[in-house]
Amino acid sequence: MKRIIIKLVIITDFIAIYIGDDVMLDIKDKNIWRELLTTDNPELLEELYSSARIVQKEHYGNKIFARGLIEFTNYCKNDCYYCGIRRSNRDACRYRLTKEQILSCCDSGYKLGFRTFVLQGGEDGYYTDERLTDIVYSIKSRYPDCAITLSVGEKNRESYQKYFDAGADRYLLRHETANTDHYRLLHPQEMSCENRKRCLWDLKEIGYQVGAGIMVGSPGQTIEHILEDLEFMKELQPDMVGIGPFLPHHATPFANESAGTLDMTIRLLAITRLLLPEVLLPATTALGTLDPTGREKGVLAGANVVMPNLSPESVRENYLLYDNKLCTGSEAAEGLRMLDEMMKRIGYEISLDRGDRAGREVREWH
């Protein structure tokens, strides 16, 4: 029997796959995504991961950027069906950090060497534009050499502009799914896929480094939906992409749904690395929760960011978007040391630099 040769070929920005002698597909083509997402050919998958590593190293060497994550509020006005801190979860133990507490997290993070702070929270009306811009401005004034990433959900364009003017550099807003019907399955009526996409385009136009992304294996998700997600990301050209497995939370309508798989998540990480070669791609905490070696496998499939937690230890276990969240409860310094050892074991090293997207011009902030 003739052996089928499978080869991924990288020629500057053109990445192609050869299957057999004469089938050649461009990585920007939907058909190759489908093939890579569904194949059970181990040779092809190994080609996929090694190609993703080549592209990752070409742009970032062996650096894995660590971002200091501050989960500053778990109040949320929304009721996303998959989320453990949705407003209907009366059992969630709610908390908010004060501006002083947030600054204190940044102080200790800065001393450890972090040069990116990620402020993440639910859509909490307590943090009005005035309060949030004040927090962003205070961090940026104290640490002008640091990047500030916000992840606080859907806002109007004027609000996004205010945060940007105050010093926010990046914004993470996973689109979750680009398919309108699938979006409806995951979110209540008052939320819409159109508005989520509008937010992402607004953020991009304002000048943020923008992060989109999806949950892998969310209820009702099909391969066709994932293909639409890749199509959307090809169009949006985000600077960052958050891809993690869906993990159920016991106090949500999806409590009994199956989790997403490690296999599908790392395939998607690798495809995303090839599709958007310079993207910043986290190996998520959810991946580490799903599998003890999940983050290493994510990095070996092209991921290049990790987000250790700088939040006060007393609140960490209350920011539970899904069950059994990987939460060491250890000091930030200890968490960082463990991550560094983990990365060294697989030939990478943690970098605490700002780590902007390769080739991206960084704005001056005054």
Ligand code: SF4
């Ligand atoms: S996913 Fe985000 S917006 Fe939705 S309920 Fe959870 S914190 Fe709120």
